[in-house]
Amino acid sequence: METAKKEFQNLVYQSMKSYGLDELSSKLLAVLYSAPDPLTLDDLSKMSGYSFSAVSASMKLLSGVKLVEKTKRSGSKKLYFSVQRDMLTLSINAIKSKNEHMVVPAIQNLPAMIERCRNSDAEESEEMLNIIEDYYQQMVALELIFKKLIEYTENIRTEVNKR
Known part of the structure; x- marks a missing residue:
C-alpha cells in the first residue's frame, strides 16, 4: 500500500x-x-x-x-x-484565481496607462503604447477564455454527475 x-x-x-x-x-x-x-x-x-x-x-x-x-x-x-479533491473544482478555482489576480487588475489599470502613453511626447511612447495595447488585448482575450473555460468545465461536471 x-x-x-x-x-x-x-x-x-x-x-x-x-x-x-x-x-x-x-x-x-x-x-x-x-x-x-x-x-x-x-x-x-x-x-x-x-x-x-x-x-x-x-x-x-x-x-x-x-x-x-x-x-x-x-x-x-x-x-x-x-x-479540494475534486479536480474540476480545483481547476476552476485556479482559473478564477488567475483571472482575479492577473487579468482583472490589468484590465482595470491598463486603459489609464494607454491614455498616458497617447498623451506623451516622449520618443519611446509610441513603442510603449503598442506594447501596452497588445498586452491589454491579450488580457481581454484571456478574460473571455477563462470565462468560457469555466462555463465549459462546469457544464462537463454537470454532465458527468448525471451519469
Missing part, C-alpha cells in the same frame, strides 16, 4: 508542477491530496521534509490562491489544511 501511496503522490506532484507550481507547493499538495484528513503545519513539515517556516509560507500562498482550505477545530489553536 505504501508503494501505491508514493506513486500516487508522485503523480499528483507532477500534475501540480504542470500548473507551474514550485517543488515545495507541488509536494505539499500531493501530501494533502493523499491524506484522508486535514493536516497541520507540523504534519506537513514532517511529511514533506521541509522546514516549518517554508511550509508555513507555502501554505499561506496556496490558501491565498484557493488551492487549499484552512480550518480551525474547536478547542485547538492549530490550523488544519486540506485540498
Whole structure:
C-alpha cells in the first residue's frame, strides 16, 4: 500500500508542477491530496521534509490562491489544511484565481496607462503604447477564455454527475 501511496503522490506532484507550481507547493499538495484528513503545519513539515517556516509560507500562498482550505477545530489553536479533491473544482478555482489576480487588475489599470502613453511626447511612447495595447488585448482575450473555460468545465461536471 505504501508503494501505491508514493506513486500516487508522485503523480499528483507532477500534475501540480504542470500548473507551474514550485517543488515545495507541488509536494505539499500531493501530501494533502493523499491524506484522508486535514493536516497541520507540523504534519506537513514532517511529511514533506521541509522546514516549518517554508511550509508555513507555502501554505499561506496556496490558501491565498484557493488551492487549499484552512480550518480551525474547536478547542485547538492549530490550523488544519486540506485540498479540494475534486479536480474540476480545483481547476476552476485556479482559473478564477488567475483571472482575479492577473487579468482583472490589468484590465482595470491598463486603459489609464494607454491614455498616458497617447498623451506623451516622449520618443519611446509610441513603442510603449503598442506594447501596452497588445498586452491589454491579450488580457481581454484571456478574460473571455477563462470565462468560457469555466462555463465549459462546469457544464462537463454537470454532465458527468448525471451519469
